[in-house]
Amino acid sequence: MSELDLILSAAAGAVLLAICATLWALAQRRQSDEKLDTLRLKIAGLEAGAEAAQASAEAFDSALLAVEDGHALLASGEESLAACISALGLADGDPQHVVAALMRADPDHARRLRALFERGEACAFEVQGPHGVVAVEGRAAGALAWLRLSAVVGEDAGLPTAPRFAAFLDARATPAWIAAADGSPVWVNAAWLAAVDAASLDDAAAKGLSFDKAADALAAEAANLGQKREALRWSSFAGRRRAFQITAQPLEGGGVGVWTEDVSELEELREALKRHVEAHDETLNHIADAVAIFSKTKRLIFHNTAFAALWGLEPAWLAERPTHSEILDRLRQRRRLPETADYTKWKAAELDRYEALDASPDDMWSIPDGRTLKVGRQVHPLGGIVLLFSDITGELRLKAQYNALIQVQQATLDKLNDAVAVFGADGRLRLHNEAFERFWNITPQQLDLAHDFEGVVELCIPRLHDMGFWRELKGRVADTDPAARAPISGEVKTSDSRIVVYQSRPLPDGATLIAFGDVTDARKLESALADRSAALAETERLKRDFVGNVSYELRTPLTTIIGYSELLERSGENLSERGRGHAAAVRSAATQLARSIDDVLDMAQIDADEMALDLEDVHVAQLLNDAAARRADEAAAAQVVVKAEYPDDIGVIRGDIKRLAQTLDHLTENAIRQTPPEGIVTISARRALGEIQLQVSDTGRGIPFHVQAHIFDRFVGRERGGPGLGLALVKSLVELHGGWVALESEPGAGATFTCHLPEEAQGAAGHPELGF
Numbered sequence: 001m002s003e004l005d006l007i008l009s010a011a012a013g014a015v016l017l018a019i020c021a022t023l024w025a026l027a028q029r030r031q032s033d034e035k036l037d038t039l040r041l042k043i044a045g046l047e048a049g050a051e052a053a054q055a056s057a058e059a060f061d062s063a064l065l066a067v068e069d070g071h072a073l074l075a076s077g078e079e080s081l082a083a084c085i086s087a088l089g090l091a092d093g094d095p096q097h098v099v100a101a102l103m104r105a106d107p108d109h110a111r112r113l114r115a116l117f118e119r120g121e122a123c124a125f126e127v128q129g130p131h132g133v134v135a136v137e138g139r140a141a142g143a144l145a146w147l148r149l150s151a152v153v154g155e156d157a158g159l160p161t162a163p164r165f166a167a168f169l170d171a172r173a174t175p176a177w178i179a180a181a182d183g184s185p186v187w188v189n190a191a192w193l194a195a196v197d198a199a200s201l202d203d204a205a206a207k208g209l210s211f212d213k214a215a216d217a218l219a220a221e222a223a224n225l226g227q228k229r230e231a232l233r234w235s236s237f238a239g240r241r242r243a244f245q246i247t248a249q250p251l252e253g254g255g256v257g258v259w260t261e262d263v264s265e266l267e268e269l270r271e272a273l274k275r276h277v278e279a280h281d282e283t284l285n286h287i288a289d290a291v292a293i294f295s296k297t298k299r300l301i302f303h304n305t306a307f308a309a310l311w312g313l314e315p316a317w318l319a320e321r322p323t324h325s326e327i328l329d330r331l332r333q334r335r336r337l338p339e340t341a342d343y344t345k346w347k348a349a350e351l352d353r354y355e356a357l358d359a360s361p362d363d364m365w366s367i368p369d370g371r372t373l374k375v376g377r378q379v380h381p382l383g384g385i386v387l388l389f390s391d392i393t394g395e396l397r398l399k400a401q402y403n404a405l406i407q408v409q410q411a412t413l414d415k416l417n418d419a420v421a422v423f424g425a426d427g428r429l430r431l432h433n434e435a436f437e438r439f440w441n442i443t444p445q446q447l448d449l450a451h452d453f454e455g456v457v458e459l460c461i462p463r464l465h466d467m468g469f470w471r472e473l474k475g476r477v478a479d480t481d482p483a484a485r486a487p488i489s490g491e492v493k494t495s496d497s498r499i500v501v502y503q504s505r506p507l508p509d510g511a512t513l514i515a516f517g518d519v520t521d522a523r524k525l526e527s528a529l530a531d532r533s534a535a536l537a538e539t540e541r542l543k544r545d546f547v548g549n550v551s552y553e554l555r556t557p558l559t560t561i562i563g564y565s566e567l568l569e570r571s572g573e574n575l576s577e578r579g580r581g582h583a584a585a586v587r588s589a590a591t592q593l594a595r596s597i598d599d600v601l602d603m604a605q606i607d608a609d610e611m612a613l614d615l616e617d618v619h620v621a622q623l624l625n626d627a628a629a630r631r632a633d634e635a636a637a638a639q640v641v642v643k644a645e646y647p648d649d650i651g652v653i654r655g656d657i658k659r660l661a662q663t664l665d666h667l668t669e670n671a672i673r674q675t676p677p678e679g680i681v682t683i684s685a686r687r688a689l690g691e692i693q694l695q696v697s698d699t700g701r702g703i704p705f706h707v708q709a710h711i712f713d714r715f716v717g718r719e720r721g722g723p724g725l726g727l728a729l730v731k732s733l734v735e736l737h738g739g740w741v742a743l744e745s746e747p748g749a750g751a752t753f754t755c756h757l758p759e760e761a762q763g764a765a766g767h768p769e770l771g772f
Contacts, residue, residue, distance in 0.1 A: 065095050067117060067145040072099045075146070083151035087132030099147070102127055102136060113138065117145050124167075126152075169259075174244065175211050175237075176259040178251070183220030185210075186255065195237050211235070215246045219256045222248035232263070243267040289390045296383035298324045298354060310373075310389055311336055324351060338365045353377055354385055372396055418517040423477045425510035427453040439516055453477055463494045476504045477512045485512065491519070499523050561590040599729055606732045613656040613736055620650045620685045620692060623657065627664035628683055631672060639677035642668065645684040653692045654760045659733045660694075666726040667696035667753050674700035674751065690759055691739070697752035703745040711743055730755075 063077030063084060072095040074081055085093050088101050103110040105127045112123040120140030127134045135150040166187075169176050175192035177185040185192070188201050195211050198204035210216055212235050222229040229248045234241055242264040249257045281302065284291050290307035294300055300321050308315050311331060322330075328347055331337045340346045353360055360377040367373060376388040413420050413431070419439035422431040428451055437444060440460045450456045457470045464470075469492055475484055489503035499520045505513045568583035624644040635642040653660075664683060671681040675698040684695045703711060712731040734741050734755045745751035 062148050062150040065099065065147040065149065067099065067147060068143060070117065072096045072147075077149075080151065081149065084134045084149045087134050087151045088127065088129040089131055098149070102134075105129075109136075116140060116147075120145070172259075174260045174262050176257075177211075179216065179219035179223070179248070179256045179258055181220065181223040181254070181256075183216035183218075183223070183256075185216075195235075212244075212246070215248075215258060215260075218246060219248045219258050222250055223256045226250050232267075237262075289388050292327075292387045292389075293380060294324050294354075294384045294387070295380075296354075298351065298384075300324070300327065301384070307389070310391065335368050337367070339368060418515045420513065420515045421456065422507070422511050422513050423453055425478075425480070425512075427474075427478045429453070429456055430511060436516070439518070463496065464492060464500070465495060466492060473502075473504060473514060476506075477514070482506075561586060565590060599726065603729060603732070606729075606736070611736065613659060615654055615656060617652045618655050618657045618660060619652050620694075621646050623660055623664070624683050624685055624694075627661060627668055630661075630665060631668045631681075634669070635672050635681065638672050638675070640672050640675045640679050640681055642672070642681045642683070645682055647686065650685050650687060650692075653757060655737050655757065659736070660757075663730050663733050663755060664694065664696065666730050667755075670726060671696050671698035671700065671751070671753075674698055674703075676700065687759075692757045692759060694755040694757065695752055697750060699750045702747040702749050703743070703751050704747055708743055708745060712741065 063081035064075040065081075066073045066075045074095045081095070081098065082093060085098060088098070088105075090097060090101055099113070103113055106125075109125055109127060112121075112125060115121040116123050116138040122140070123136070123138040125136055127136060133152040135152060137148045137150075139146050139148075170189040172189055172191055175189065175195050177188040177192050180186050185201060185204075188204075192211055193200065193204065196204050196209040198207065198209050204210075212233055214231065214233055218229050218231050227250070231246050232243060233246055234243050236242075237244075242262055243266075244260040245263045246258065246260050251257050281304075284302075284304040285306075287304070288306060290310040291302075291304045292300060292307050293302040300318065300323070303318055307313075308318060312334070313327070313330070325347070328337065328350065332343060338346075356379065358379065362377075363375040365373040365375055371391055371393045374390040374392045376390075378386040378388070380386050410431070410433070413433035414435070416433055416435055419436035420431075420433050421429060421436050424430050429447065432447065436442075437447065440463060442459045446459055447456070450459055453474055457474075461467075461470075472488075476486075476488060479485060485506040487503065487505050489501065491499060491501050494500055497520075498518055501517045501519050503515050505515075507513055565583045565586040568579070621644075624646055628642045628644045631642050668681060668683060675681055679699045681696065681698045684697070686693050686695075712727050730753075731741050734757065737757050739755060739757040742754045742756065743751065744754070
């Protein structure tokens with residue numbers, strides 16, 4: 001390539017380079033112009049924002065300070081800063097001096113400002129100056145700390161700022177919040193968050209938590225109506241169920257302020273008061289006395305069931321709460337009030353008791369139906385009056401009866417010969433009779449002064465010196481141990497040689513009765529009777545010995561006499577007829593004498609309780625037949641018919657066959673003697689009501705009435721010899737079998753002796769009362 005070509009190529013390259021540089025420069029300028037326009041727009045926006053911020057700061061009377069590295073500059077609000085300087089009483093208007101004054105006002109303020117400048121912690125507080133209050137709000141933005149100062153003077157000086165008021169609500173112990181028109185919370189305090197267990201309102205909204213759905217509905221209702229609404233709700237709070245008074249108040253500018261008051265204690269007290277009133281009413285309804293409570297307006301506000309029952313008033317009418325005057329008028333119409341000559345005056349006096357400041361004394365009302373009422377009046381603590389009516393008719397009757405019984409008791413004790421005193425559980429003398437005064441030679445005046453047991457003992461000591469005796473009696477009176485109050489009795493000897501018996505008896509009411517009796521004469525008489533009893537016992541022994549000895553001594557010759565008389569009767573022709581008659585008479589007399597001796601011995605044995613029965617089964621029919629056969633010869637000689645009558649099923653009886661035969665022999669012999677010739681003696685038996693009745697009846701001359709009462713006595717009815725013990729022995733033998741003997745007779749119509757014998761004889765234990 002030539003030098004020219006090279007020159008041309010270089011020139012063309014230079015031109016192209018110039019063109020490219022020009023084009024790049026044009027492009028760069030265009031970009032610079034665009035950036036410049038953008039910056040101008042931003043500057044215009046910032047200027048507008050600054051002007052708006054300045055305008056807003058100045059519109060709201062606040063000054064804005066920017067603090068960087070401890071140096072404070074006024075950003076806006078020069079006039080507001082001047083107002084703050086005036087409120088703080090500062091002479092210099094430098095922002096740095098203002099910040100220094102804020103830190104000097106309170107150590108806590110200084111701590112909050114340092115935390116803002118060093119760590120960017122937001123703060124809000126108020127500073128009290130000589131001429132007003134300055135509200136301070138601090139926020140951090142990058143390296144700058146911003147302080148907004150607002151001066152509060154005049155009527156608004158006492159009002160807290162919005163942040164401080166929010167802090168105040170946040171410190172409340174009960175939930176408080178601000179709700180939207182639909183009732184949903186838009187601001188809540190810490191207590192609300194603690195109640196729903198949420199970290200923040202957003203957290204609670206995300207979880208759908210609410211303090212109380214009914215409270216939210218109440219807030220929505222207050223917002224829709226534009227009126228304050230209140231309600232009482234029970235909710236769970238702090239781990240227990242509590243009552244809250246919820247108030248929803250529409251706020252200016254929109255929204256509803258909702259706050260709660262914990263009224264759990266008030267509601268619990270209200271419930272307790274309600275239960276107390278119900279229990280009080282229930283208690284009054286169960287007492288027997290009639291109770292009526294009237295208010296200050298003299299209208300019935302309460303009555304128990306006894307009140308309606310006492311006066312016979314209709315419950316429905318009483319439920320209408322009539323006045324006191326209306327109740328008195330209705331009772332008067334039904335004649336259930338005391339009769340009085342001037343009812344109007346009486347009623348006025350009754351109603352005037354509402355003006356009394358103290359409780360009136362009780363009255364006694366005598367009602368025409370015969371009842372007596374005790375009327376009590378008390379001033380009600382809440383005003384009005386309380387009336388209590390007690391039907392004391394029965395009480396008065398019982399009191400009269402009690403007084404009468406006391407008088408009868410006292411009169412009865414006064415008639416006793418024994419000295420009687422009654423001491424209460426407290427040792428005081430309650431009752432004594434006149435014999436007590438005479439016994440111890442004490443006057444009634446002395447006993448009135450003695451009062452208690454110790455005083456009575458001092459009066460009695462002159463006649464009975466034994467203090468051990470009195471101490472023992474005191475233990476019986478005053479000791480509360482039931483074992484110590486057990487009854488005692490004994491004898492003591494007084495200083496005048498009297499023998500005194502004493503006894504103590506605990507009474508049901510805790511009192512103790514002590515009785516003294518002078519038994520000196522009785523002891524002397526007992527001694528004499530004991531001597532006499534010993535003498536009688538010795539006499540009885542001698543009698544038994546004598547009877548036994550005499551009977552034994554008599555039996556031997558009688559046996560000889562009877563034997564020889566029988567031998568003479570059988571001697572045949574060796575003895576004349578007259579001689580044989582004499583021998584028969586001797587034998588008969590000896591036989592009768594032997595039987596009499598046997599009767600005497602039997603009676604003596606019975607009297608000495610030495611006769612024992614030999615019990616066995618006795619065939620009654622055989623017993624009657626044998627008795628009739630034994631007396632056949634004697635009856636034939638007397639021209640009397642003896643017969644036995646009994647039913648076929650008469651059976652057996654438990655008894656002593658020897659003694660039963662002896663009984664029938666005596667009754668049959670007695671009947672034959674009392675029956676004239678051609679007469680009939682009947683021996684019969686019958687069974688009735690667990691007993692066997694053995695009867696011996698005759699058609700003789702009967703027994704006179706004056707003799708019948710003593711027919712079974714000893715030595716009565718004695719005829720033709722014999723000691724007269726036959727019927728007495730019959731009575732004793734039947735009673736030994738546990739039975740008894742009865743007599744039926746009329747003069748001239750014969751006699752019937754009936755022996756009532758039990759089927760099962762029990763020795764002498766059958767009817768001991770018949771032995772009198």
